[in-house]
Amino acid sequence: MTKVGIVAHHERGEAHSLARSAAEWLATRGHRSWVPESDARLSGLQDLSGEQPLGAADVVVCIGGDGTVLRAIELLDGAETPIIAVNLGSLAYLTEVEPHALPEALERYVAGDCRTEERMLLDVSLVRAGSGLPETTWRALNEAVIEKEESGHTIRLLVNIDGAPFTSYAADGMIVATPTGSTAYSLSARGPVISPMLHAILVTPVSPHQLFDRSLVLAPEEAVGVELAGHRGAALTVDGRRVATLGSGDLVQCRRSIARAHFVCFGKRRFHEVLRAKFGLSDR
Numbered sequence: 001m002t003k004v005g006i007v008a009h010h011e012r013g014e015a016h017s018l019a020r021s022a023a024e025w026l027a028t029r030g031h032r033s034w035v036p037e038s039d040a041r042l043s044g045l046q047d048l049s050g051e052q053p054l055g056a057a058d059v060v061v062c063i064g065g066d067g068t069v070l071r072a073i074e075l076l077d078g079a080e081t082p083i084i085a086v087n088l089g090s091l092a093y094l095t096e097v098e099p100h101a102l103p104e105a106l107e108r109y110v111a112g113d114c115r116t117e118e119r120m121l122l123d124v125s126l127v128r129a130g131s132g133l134p135e136t137t138w139r140a141l142n143e144a145v146i147e148k149e150e151s152g153h154t155i156r157l158l159v160n161i162d163g164a165p166f167t168s169y170a171a172d173g174m175i176v177a178t179p180t181g182s183t184a185y186s187l188s189a190r191g192p193v194i195s196p197m198l199h200a201i202l203v204t205p206v207s208p209h210q211l212f213d214r215s216l217v218l219a220p221e222e223a224v225g226v227e228l229a230g231h232r233g234a235a236l237t238v239d240g241r242r243v244a245t246l247g248s249g250d251l252v253q254c255r256r257s258i259a260r261a262h263f264v265c266f267g268k269r270r271f272h273e274v275l276r277a278k279f280g281l282s283d284r
Contacts, residue, residue: 009064055079065089129249
């Protein structure tokens with residue numbers, strides 16, 4: 001018996017229907033499936049609700065777009081359970097399986113006819129001014145963002161690398177991303193595109209008001225700290241979720257996590273081919 005956790009887009013009826021049909025398909029073949037209790041309430045799938053955490057599953061079926069995948073990573077809470085990502089999004093980089101092909105994907109997974117692809121995660125910690133110790137730590141598949149709250153003003157950010165001062169920025173914000181996150185917010189801020197097969201930490205300023213406006217691509221061992229200076233507040237967002245409000249002297253620390261994300265792949269899926277398809281690039 002294979003234990004399958006299901007995470008579905010909260011608001012899309014197509015995702016809910018697909019979750020129910022997947023659960024039925026699995027049950028008729030002797031496998032067990034459930035939607036985590038907290039997520040089932042939000043998506044209206046209480047009939048599929050289960051008390052076990054998502055990390056207790058052998059595999060997770062994620063039905064939606066990249067945002068739904070990010071929520072699955074949050075629910076896994078560091079468990080390295082592989083994810084079968086089903087595409088209901090528009091510009092999804094992380095999803096591979098089309099809705100009609102989900103039964104075949106499940107059959108192939110159970111038969112072992114697949115491979116897994118590993119992705120780096122970030123541990124994002126918040127150290128309040130004067131405390132010296134992390135208050136909370138989150139995991140990010142894409143990025144941590146420190147961003148201004150007040151329109152029309154920049155914020156001052158002090159960046160350190162491995163505890164050594166690098167420089168200060170007057171900017172709208174700062175993005176600390178994984179290679180997977182290089183095609184998310186960092187790309188919109190004109191950061192480089194990095195193959196998710198690499199392990200690296202990407203630091204991209206958002207609309208910096210200074211001559212040095214380049215992104216930094218650092219080794220995965222190089223931890224990044226971003227301290228808020230000055231009197232203007234900021235928000236900390238992790239993978240699209242606002243998790244904290246920052247004040248002067250608060251420090252956000254980002255380092256490579258010992259946990260990793262794993263995605264189930266069927267056939268060959270090259271990153272540059274995904275980019276080409278998503279951006280409609282031609283040969284010449």
